[in-house]
Amino acid sequence: MPIRGGYSVTSEQERIIDHVVAKRVTVVSAGAGSGKTYTMIATVMELIEMQPDTVRLDDFVLITFTNKAADEMRERLEKAVTEKMTKAQGQGLDNEYERWMVQKERITSTFIGTIHAFCSKLLRAFGYEERVAHEAEVLMARRYYQEALDQTLLESLQTPDEVFLFRETGLAPYELKKMVTSWYERLRGRGRQPKIVLEETLRQPHDGNNHYRVAVARMLERLHRNYERVKQERGGVDSNDLLSKTVALLDKQKEHVNKLIGSLFRYIFVDEFQDTDRLQKQIIQSLEPYVLKVLMVGDRKQSVYEFRGAEESILQEMAIEMKVDLLLLSISRRPTATLLEAQNALFQNMGTRYPVLKDLLSNPPDARYPTDRMVPFRYMHVTGDPRDMQSRIDLTKSIVRRYLRQEIDRSGLRKVRLNDICLIFRTNEALQAYATAFQGEFSIQLDNEKGFFQKPEIVGIYYLLQAIVKYPNDVTVALLQNSPYLPFTSPFVTHTKNPAIHPLWDWLRQDTKAKDWYAGMMEIRHRAKSELVPPLLVRILEFTKVREYYAGKGNLQAIANIEKLLSWSRDLMHAEALTLHQFVERLQIAFLTDESMEEAKIGESSVDAIRFSTVHAAKGLEYPIVIIPEMQRPISNTEYSPEFFDIREFGIDLALEGSNRSIIGSSDLYNQWLAQYNENLRKEEARIFYVGVTRAENVICLIGGGYNPSKINQKYWSWKDEVVSAASELTSLGESKVVLSL
Structure with a gap:
């Protein structure tokens, strides 16, 4: 070679x-x-x-x-x-x-x-050059968004051209907050400026519904202005x-x-x-x-x-x-030669509907041909009411038991282990339902969990470190008040735009009950000049007594998460000798990007456990045996339509449910956007299915349900229908390679 x-x-x-x-x-x-x-x-x-x-x-x-x-x-x-x-x-x-x-x-x-x-x-x-502050001024801005959102909705309630949205949709404030947030995040994720979106929406023809669209566009533009103002005042940035x-x-x-x-x-x-x-x-x-x-x-x-x-x-x-x-x-060493043959048969058929999938993988010259008796590609079906998830859970359990009794060729024959198996799901809801059902019988490990860096005990450490490296910035330490990391509240409003004035830090330095806490913070600042991050974190945990606080609350999970963060810092130090400032920057990126990390395990845990993962969480990973349940789940629901579209050069289109359950806000072009949305959704779901199937190294087992396993459902298209469409190509490979229960 x-x-x-x-x-x-x-x-x-x-x-x-x-x-x-x-x-x-x-x-x-x-x-x-x-x-x-x-x-x-x-x-x-x-x-x-x-x-x-x-x-x-x-x-x-x-x-x-x-x-x-x-x-x-x-x-x-x-x-x-x-x-x-x-x-x-x-x-x-x-x-x-x-x-x-x-x-x-x-x-x-x-x-x-x-x-x-x-x-x-x-x-x-x-x-x-872009009025972004130096390191001492940069903060995480997530809570500032909530402040801007509350201010925006209050202003909208006082604006005649927007207040009718609250009345005519009948949405509770928390519901409207959730919707507005999703719309705003969509605009920003696509690199769209709310001001431009508003200008486009204002140019739309008057059709009897455009005032709804303009009102939403104005609200989003106001939210953006408020958010930018708050961030500029407080020195905050977010991932966008x-x-x-x-x-x-x-x-x-x-x-x-x-x-x-x-x-x-x-x-x-x-x-x-x-x-x-x-x-x-x-x-x-x-x-x-x-x-x-x-x-x-x-x-x-x-x-x-x-x-x-x-x-x-x-x-x-x-x-x-x-x-x-x-x-x-295109040469892939992940799947065995026999599994790749079956995967290519499936993807070749799917390529007739989704051209991007036409680029098939090929075997290397030294491809693996397993000597075990396991069928590389299998589809199993539970005939009956598709709402009956329990019957599919029972079938999945029986398949797992069967695999655990078999041998697998992993550079030689050996018994299948629990950690050879990964169950991959399209939705978190299905994952949680299966995980609950499996827990009593099998050791399992969930890989779908995000938000470790958003846990209160981890957020507290982040804010504390920010307060240390940004001393004497009052905004940073104000975020800690009334938390286990700073159990005191100042007797005055702490926000000031004057960087030379630090009333909160002055108060902490002089207040007798904060004496030990202040001394601990100053000691960390001094030690940070010569010590590595892990011992600094240990010292922080000692003077804040935060582990003792969570122990008193019986929150063992929080203590375990803190210990995991400490272990994470040691791993980073092993790879790269970071200063405290560099570590805080690394931690900030984990916050801003919502980095995926599981919570710490508490109590007895076993490495030999079945993995449960969503497709997105499994991306980039591989497992000897992959099981994908709930194949019958419809890709799109024709009874549901997105309530918000952002179309370049057109602006906003809506389909909001009015208080009398009628649809309001739609333009004459809404159905055109909806058709394009459904087409794009089906294409993306095909790619998501591709990711799930290609996680397997030796065996892929697909499990679905419904009244008629061999019938293609055009109205409620699902991943099962992709398999049914490719049944001829798959079964031609023979039962030693493919088994379809259709």
Whole structure:
């Protein structure tokens, strides 16, 4: 096999690496399990090997979709460099050993992280151009949004052109808050300015319903103004600001800032580019002329974040706009040869409806042919009322028991274990229902949980660290009041716009009951100059006595979560020696991006457990046996219609339920938007199904229900109908490879 960067690579990987070496821009469509990260690491190593005296690791920006993926890439890069050092040392090549030693030392200063973390880094260095405060002024802005939302709704209630929305929809305040928030987040996720959306909506023809649409557009524009005002006053940013302000910075200051960035970073590599939104795409395009090379890798078939503004076409668009070919990485080592044959039969049929799925994966020359007797692809059906979930749960349990009695070929035959099996679900509701039913009989582990970094005990530590690094900023410490981390309340309003005045800190320094707390904070500030983060966190837990507080409340989960955060800090220190300021920045990104992490396990836990995951949480992972229940779930419900559309050049369209249950707010074009929405939804659901099926390494088992298993339901199309449509292609492979209970 060819060697690049010291790695054995396939002919496809060789072509991609050589393209990066020869060209400025490379765009790659990489299938599931085709070795995207492996190829990126090999490319980095090849560029260094070709010019060992001029190319440095910290010349690279390696952008990943999640912080977990960033940590994994850093570990793999460190391993690759260490192996180079070991080899050089073993061969007595002292100069080469020294060169790789220098590269290893540069890993800590190499940027490896999410696009939000990269934008945060740029704004901290150059953000003054966009009136973004330096590090001492930046805060998490989530609670400020609620303040802006409350103010907006109060103003709308006092505005004649908007108050009728409350009356005619009959929505309770909390319901309207939820709806307005979802609409606002949708606009921002798509890079839309509420002011422009309002202008577009005002230009719509008067059709008897447009006053509803204009009222909503005005409300969203007012919300945006209020939110921006509050953030500017308090020094807050959110995850969208990191992107939008970076775009504005790079656009307005391209001849100054972009050149400086290009002198700091010479290579930009982006993984999972198919999940990039328009703002992120603009950032990469703005920087491309100022760096030596750009590599973008993704899989159009795994673009499943349309609700965040990602678009399946963005990878192809980038290749066209950059005037380069879209290179393919299609050899997959994840599935066995027999499973891949069945998967391709399914996807080939689906490709007739969804052209993006036509790019099939292929086997490597040394493909795995398992020696066990397990059927690689199976569909099981419970005939009956589709509302009867319990019968499908019972079938799923029986299938799991059957698998646990069998042998599986995992580099040799052995018994199937619990942790070989992952149940993957489309919705959290189904996952929770199955998890509850399984808990009494099986050890299980939930992988769908997000929000670890939003838990009160973790938020408290975050605010406390912010107060330490931003001392003497009163706004930061005010967030801690009446929490276990600061159980005192100041006798006055603490907010001030004058950065030279610090009444809250002055009060804490002088108040007798806060004496020990204040002394603890000052001690941490002093120790932070010389100590690593983990011992600083331990000291914080000691002087705040927060573990004792939660113990007194009987909240063992909170204590376990705090200990997990401490362990997380140690893991980060092992990968990279972070200062306290850098750790707080890393923690802030975890907040802003709602990084996925499970809560800590309490009590006895077993590594040998069945995994329960949503499709989105399972993305990027792989399991020997994958079971996907609830295949009959309709992709779209024809009795439900989205209540909000944002159409470029048109503005807002609505379908709100009035107090008399009639639909209000719709334009004459609403049904056209709805048809396009349903078409896009079906395409995305096909890609989500693709992600779920391609998590399997040895076996995929699909389970559905309904009265007629072999009938295709056009009205309520489901993943089951995708399988039924491909029944002929699948069954032609023979019962040793495919079993369909239709």
